[in-house]
Amino acid sequence: MSDLDELYQSVILEHDRNPRNFRAIEGDRREAEGYNPLCGDRVKVMVKVENGVVTDASFQGSGCAISKASASLMTEAVRGKPVQEVEQMFEEFRASMTGGRADPSTSPGAGSQGGSLPAKLAVLGGVKRFPMRVKCATLAWHALHKALNEEL
Amino acid sequence: MTERRDVVTSGEGATEGRPDVPTSRLSVRGDFPILERKVRGRRLAYLDSAATAQKPRVVIDALTEFYLQHNANVHRGVHLLGEEATIAFDEARETIRKFINASSAEEIVFTHGTTSGINLLAQGWAAIRLQPGDEVLLTVMEHHSNIVPWQLAAHRVGAQLKVVPVSPEGALDVEEYKKLLSPRTRIVAVSHVSNVLGTVAPVACIAKLAHEVGAIVVVDAAQSVPHMKVDVRELDCDFLVFSGHKLYGPMGVGVLYGKKALLDRLPPWQGGGGMIEKVTFEATTWAEPPSRFEAGTPPVAEAVALAAAVNYLQGIGMDRIRSHEDALLEIATEKVRTIPGLRLIGTAPGKTAVLSFVLDDIHPHDLGTILDASGVAVRAGHHCAQPLMRHFRIPATVRASLGIYSDEEDIDQLMTALLDARKRFLG
Numbered sequence: 258m259s260d261l262d263e264l265y266q267s268v269i270l271e272h273d274r275n276p277r278n279f280r281a282i283e284g285d286r287r288e289a290e291g292y293n294p295l296c297g298d299r300v301k302v303m304v305k306v307e308n309g310v311v312t313d314a315s316f317q318g319s320g321c322a323i324s325k326a327s328a329s330l331m332t333e334a335v336r337g338k339p340v341q342e343v344e345q346m347f348e349e350f351r352a353s354m355t356g357g358r359a360d361p362s363t364s365p366g367a368g369s370q371g372g373s374l375p376a377k378l379a380v381l382g383g384v385k386r387f388p389m390r391v392k393c394a395t396l397a398w399h400a401l402h403k404a405l406n407e408e409l
Numbered sequence: 410m411t412e413r414r415d416v417v418t419s420g421e422g423a424t425e426g427r428p429d430v431p432t433s434r435l436s437v438r439g440d441f442p443i444l445e446r447k448v449r450g451r452r453l454a455y456l457d458s459a460a461t462a463q464k465p466r467v468v469i470d471a472l473t474e475f476y477l478q479h480n481a482n483v484h485r486g487v488h489l490l491g492e493e494a495t496i497a498f499d500e501a502r503e504t505i506r507k508f509i510n511a512s513s514a515e516e517i518v519f520t521h522g523t524t525s526g527i528n529l530l531a532q533g534w535a536a537i538r539l540q541p542g543d544e545v546l547l548t549v550m551e552h553h554s555n556i557v558p559w560q561l562a563a564h565r566v567g568a569q570l571k572v573v574p575v576s577p578e579g580a581l582d583v584e585e586y587k588k589l590l591s592p593r594t595r596i597v598a599v600s601h602v603s604n605v606l607g608t609v610a611p612v613a614c615i616a617k618l619a620h621e622v623g624a625i626v627v628v629d630a631a632q633s634v635p636h637m638k639v640d641v642r643e644l645d646c647d648f649l650v651f652s653g654h655k656l657y658g659p660m661g662v663g664v665l666y667g668k669k670a671l672l673d674r675l676p677p678w679q680g681g682g683g684m685i686e687k688v689t690f691e692a693t694t695w696a697e698p699p700s701r702f703e704a705g706t707p708p709v710a711e712a713v714a715l716a717a718a719v720n721y722l723q724g725i726g727m728d729r730i731r732s733h734e735d736a737l738l739e740i741a742t743e744k745v746r747t748i749p750g751l752r753l754i755g756t757a758p759g760k761t762a763v764l765s766f767v768l769d770d771i772h773p774h775d776l777g778t779i780l781d782a783s784g785v786a787v788r789a790g791h792h793c794a795q796p797l798m799r800h801f802r803i804p805a806t807v808r809a810s811l812g813i814y815s816d817e818e819d820i821d822q823l824m825t826a827l828l829d830a831r832k833r834f835l836g
Contacts, residue, residue, distance in 0.1 A: 261782040265775070265833055296774050296790050297804045319804055321772035322834075390778060 263383035264390075265322065272326035277333050278315040287407060290318075291400030293392055298324045302400040304335075311335050311343055314401070321393050327381055328397030334375045340405055345373050347402045354384060354391045435725065435733040438814045440465040451784025454819040458812030459604050459763055460788050462635060462657045464718070471717035472659055475710040483709050484683060484700075498709050501716035502699070508719045509649065510640040511666055518672070518699040519707050522663035523631040524554040526650030527598070529665060529678040529702060530627055534596065535562035536676060538625075543568040544593045546586070546624070548610065549800050550575055550603040553793040555629045559598055568595070575800070579606035579755035587618060594624040601633035601649075605792045605808065606755025607738075607763035609633070612644045620645070625671065631655055635812070636734060636761045638727040641666050657722065657813075658715035662708040672698035679704040725813065734762035734811050741809070741820045748827055750835075754806050762811035765792075768827065771834045773805040779833065780807075783826035785819075 258266075282288075282303040291300045298320035305313040314332040335343045353374070384394045438444050441463045446453055455463060475497065481490035483498045499514070506514045520526040539545070545559045549572050556570075563570055571594075573586045590597075597619040599610050616626040625647040633639055634651045641649050648671070653662040667675070677684055677695050681704030686694040695701045722730065741764055745751055750769035768776060777789030788808045791798045798804060809823055 259782075261779065264778070270834065297795075297798070298774075321774040323775070387778060390774070393774065 260383060260386050264387060266380060266383070268380040269322060269326040272329040273322035276316075276325050276329040278313075278329065279317065280315050281317060282313055282315050286313075287404045289400045289403035289407060291396040291403075293320075293324075293396055296321070296393070298393060298396055300324060300328055300397050300400055302328070302332075302397055302404050304401065304404050306340060306405070309341075310337065310339050312337070316397055316400075320396065321390075323381075323384060323390055323393040324396050327384075327394040330378055330381065331397050331401060334378060335401070342373055344402065344405065347398050349374050350378065350398055351395055353382075354395050356385060434736055434816070435729065435813055436816070437465075437725070438816060440467070440721075441814050442466055442469070444814060448784045448786070449782055452818070452822065454783075454785045454822040456809040456811065456815065456819060456823060457786045457788050458635070458815070459632060459655070459808065459810030461654045461660070462812050463814065464657055464659070465721050467721050468658055468714050468718045471714040472710055475713050480710070482706055494709055497713045498707070501712040504716035504719050505664055508723065509634070509664075509666055510642050512642070513669060515698055516666055516669050516672065518665040518667065518702045519712050520650070520663040520665050520702075521661055521708065522652040522654070523629060523650050524558075524663075526663055526665040527555055527627070527629065528558045530648055530650070530667075530675075531558035531562040533675045533678050534625070535559075535566065535568075537674065538595050539563065539566045539568045541567035542593060543595045544571050544591060545569070546571045546573065546589055546594050546597045546599075546619075548573040548575070548581060548586075548599050550579070550581070550606055550608060550610075550794065550797050551598070551600055552604050552629065552631070553795070555598055555600060556796065559596070569593075572796075573599075575606070575608065575797075576757070578757045579603065579608045579760070580757040581608060581610050583611065583614065586615065590618055590622050590624070592622055594619065594622050596627060597624050598627040599629065601628050601630045601639070602636065602761050603755065603763075603794075603797075604632045605763070605765050605794050605797055605806065606757065607632075607760035607765075608755060608757040609637075609759050609761060612646060616645045616647075632761070632763075635722075637731045647671055653711060653715040653718070656715065656718055658718035659708075659711040662711035662715050664715075665702065667698070669698070672702075675702075677701050677704070681705045683707070722813075730813050733813065734815070737811055737815055737817070737820065738762040738764070740817060741811070741823075744820060744824055745827070748824075748831065750831070751827070754801055754803065762815070764809045765806040766809075767803055767806055768831065769835060771830060773807045775834070776807045776827075776830050779830040780823065780826045783822060783829065785809075785823050785826045787823075 286303050286305050288303040300318035303315045314335050316328040443463050479493040481494040483495045502514045502517045505517050571589045574582050602609050619626045628646040628649040630649050630651040635656050647668050649666040654660040684696050684701050684704040686696050752767050754765040773789035780787050790805050
């Protein structure tokens, strides 16, 4: 599989076409916007947190296939997870994209040692070979992190 | 394409016409060492010249030669190297003067690029001329570098920005421009050529009308000087700025042209060495232009290499460059239009060699990455022209921009890659 085939594998393209949780969350919610002025990608991430657990996550906005697919996968991955664990996922995902220790394509599974990234996120592993696109993949995660840490 | 064009085989100049080759054009790719490079295992199809142009060997050699043989500061040392550097720098100024047909070399200021030239004018001219309620006229197709400096200046004094729109094809709306001009208009700042649309603004007409209401005209020529003959006296603009690096010269050097009488009235922008006449701790008197606007050590090697680029271009001929790029643009436009779902942004008559487009709903960044994998270098994004993107209600475009080294093989490579992207995304 070429780098390009890996980057744009079918799961990514499918999430781009049919993004999950691409909607607003009504009522009590936290939200934050991620914006990449370089390319104009804009994503608004919304989360519902109840008793320290993310019970719902969604996003809206416009962007490239990578940023949309990443946001879509993220909203699926964090639902039902304690905020603390989600924050750890953010750190690990970011590290995996920027060449840090965790790599979603080699350390999948919440149960695997030291990693809390779900196996499903491994499809984004190809992004790190495209340094110019890493920000696309991490945009929604940064917005989520901001939403979780905003003062209520 | 039935029109006959000359074949030029190198940057040295013209050879014979060849009537049997209908699309005969320039063939100077070999003058550009970087184009021999393989990119991701593929032949490099460099279609991003509007962002920065590649450099011919003569420019790289001029830069190297300066640092190997003549490096010294200018206007300071009395030693031989200082003398050589100063002479080369002065000659570079004269080369630029001739290139844009300015009246005197004193009208040529070396800056660090288009952006620094516009900031110099926005701060300097605004300081002496802008009053609360005055108006600065821009167009919707301006690059951020010809918007933000004026915005900063206008906000400081309470002046207003007014914006001339473009037609759906991307042509400047001259009727609307006439309506927007008023006795309060002090400055008209306009791109000669849009970096996104390729639209050529009718600068001579714009300047004539502006002068009738007493406004001065600032021309951002960053995207025009590489592609056509630019004559500041014909345009009758008051100021004109451009960058060296888009003109096949080095990064870090640019040019500001200003009419002598206006430059004389302009206060300095930055203070430092080289721009003074007499300094005491109480007061300083300014040097005459152009030195007044060249505080600190100027980009001497870059200016000398820029002059080498200009000499190279003039060896080919700006008219020949324009016709080469126009012919290739026509071919490229015809070809990309055959791709289903592709929409060109900017189709004004007489536009220069820039193709901005969107392809179905594939995001330009995804397209950019897929093209890159085929060795095709394009720009994807808002091109530092967010107001223009909003005007056309699109977040971004892909932009393929041509240069003197561009050829049909580049276009074919682009086509193949676009069709691949389409297949990948739309099946």
